[in-house]
Amino acid sequence: MQSEKMKLTFLGTRGSVPVAGKEYETYGGATSCIRVLADKEEIYLDAGSGIVRAIPEEDTNLTILLSHLHLDHVQGLSFFPALTQADRPIIIYAEPRSGLSAQETIDRLFAPPIWPIMISDYSADVTFLPLPETLSLGEVQVSAMGSCHPGGSTIYRLTYGGASFVYATDFEHVEAKVKELIAFSEGADLLIYDGQYAEAEYERQKGYGHSTASVGARIASAAHVKKLVITHHDPGHDDSWFARMEKEYPQIAFAKDREEIIL
Ligand SMILES: [Zn+2]
Ligand SMILES: [Zn+2]
Secondary structure: OOOOOOEEEEEEOEOOOOOOOHHHOOOOOOEOEEEEEEOOEEEEEOOOHHHHHOOOOOOOEEEEEOOOOOHHHHOOHHHOHHHHOOOOEEEEEOOOEOOEOHHHHHHHHOOOOOOOOOHHHOOOEEEEEOOOOOEEEOOEEEEEEEOOOOOOOEEEEEEEOOEEEEEEOOOOOOHHHHHHHHHHHOOOOEEEEEOOEOHHHHHHOOOOOOOEHHHHHHHHHHOOOOEEEEEOEOOOOOHHHHHHHHHHOOOOEEOOOOOEEEO
């Protein structure tokens, strides 16, 4: 039966590098990956270490939308469980970066001597494609805008069944891009936003390509977004840090490990 809802699962909430331990249990230690189920479409936003925990459905169309090719967004790809399914089609969309296509970059990363086999050696049927001007995955409409991030990154908006959300990670809030993101996010049901740094940390890390929860709140409010969820958690922030932040900013939600959102 066709479902008219999108189901999002945060499989990876951490930025920069995975962390593990009891002190990260609630807000997660795996790097960027969100699974989106919408009817027959099974879409993964980024392939950080969180994608390793995916359990792909049997009869869905599998797509991975990569924001960019930094390690924390692709390092789980070689352990994506669907790669071992014989002839399972998997389409990976990503913009070329630094003069290389996504496939050329991935084939540099997953290749001897860094990794024993290449993505093309797995049983699945993997196709890399650059992001087209307009993209529909079944009934899911995908639109994109360029982020402000070292080397570039892509912000996505997915719309299905009358609901939409924006995935804006690896974004630094230079004013021109903030305006563009407000327009891009207008009226969305959900904004998933890069809030890696606290305010004081941001002052020391300007130019690293990340933002803060309070700027996310400003953008969500200006764009009339219904719900804001912060992601790309700094590896230096443990669960007790987030508990303090949620007290300080009760109107802001910080993504929790394996959190599910239905839109
Ligand atoms: Zn990142
Ligand atoms: Zn990045």
